[in-house]
Amino acid sequence: MPARVPEKLIQAEAEVISKAPPVDLSGYTRVRQEMVAPPFAPVHDQVATGGPKIIEITLETTERLMTVDADTGAEIWALTYNGSVPGPLIIAHEGDYVEVTLRNPVDSVFEHNIDFHSSTGALGGGGLTHVFPGEETVLRWKATKAGVFTYHCAPGGEMIPYHVCHGMNGTVMVLPRDGLKDGKGNPLRYDEVAYIGEQDYYLPRNEDGTYKTYAVAGDDYADSLEAMRSLVPTHSVFNGAVGALTGDKALRSKVGSTVLMIHNQANRDTRPHLIGGHGNFVWEAGSFNDAPATNLETWLIRGGSSGAAMYTFEQPGVYAYVNHNLIEAVLLGATAHFVVEGEWNNALMEQVVKPHSFET
Structure with a gap:
């Protein structure tokens, strides 16, 4: 996506989305996942318990001055999710929904959004999550594929590499519902x-x-x-x-x-x-x-x-x-x-x- 998507295409997509039937979320349990700073992972089950969940998380697009190398005085105005580079690890199980509240503080300089490589549709959510300073939005997407996937900011044009190379990226881990396995189907567990x-x-x-x-x-x-x-x-x-x-x-x-x-x-x-x-x-x-x-x-x-x-x-x-x-x-x-x-x-x-x- 070398440039911003034309406004008329965004409007056309919004019209298609507005006509889509509502999703039946009966049977899903809502749970709150508290984000933690890297290199750590949020509390999670390696094997899913109970039925599918709607996992609620909040990401705030924090712009902050960070020291890159204290010995040389190298620093950067990092663009981050929740203040860390990388952004926090998000964990779900296959079949769960991830419901993200994306919040851009009023004192930010930039517009931000988020593209989840783990999701399906609308530029990975990037087309539906543009937030200017002082705005927030909520995106819900279904974890249909198990694995580890990048997420990153992608506002459009030159702002895409600018934001990514200023730290605005992270990982979603979608675990199989029955946990990780080796090539013979034997369970794998980690400590x-x-x-x-x-x-x-x-x-x-x-x-x-x-x-x-x-x-x-x-x-x-x-x-x-x-x-x-x-x-x-x-x-x-x-x-x-x-x-x-x-x-x-x-x-x-x-x-x-x-x-x-x-x-x-x-x-x-x-x-x-x-x-x-x-x-x-x-x-x-x-x-x-x-x-x-x-x-x-x-x-x-x-x-x-x-x-x-x-x-x-x-x-x-x-x-x-x-x-x-x-x-x-x-x-x-x-x-x-x-x-x-x-x-x-x-x-x-x-x-x-x-x-x-x-x-x-």
């Missing part, structure tokens, strides 16, 4: 969810190479478009900033725990790799209706999609989870750490001889 959003930023620079700063959201618009045309990101980071998932912010786990790693990249291809571990089960293209690949070393997440991988930790220590374009991992910021507690197993790996000098 933890690690929700990782990989964000490419294109930050304008001054002539001396330092990063430009701006007083308010939107002031960087022309400079950002020029920087984005290079197709070369200044940063490729996990969860909004360099170091957002390392050090004292590292992900924590234990030997024997199974983690479901959900990875979103709304704009560019990426190659997740868990150094010291594997993707025991990987839904590389995101579809839970397809059998997962097994025992992958590195997997591909296509730009504009989410994927998922499951791994059970077998050794303690620090595991680096990286984009295995190592230039992006090391130089641009696409690195996270899992700190895993437990007992070391020499049968899996043993240092037979410690490093020492030798004679030639």
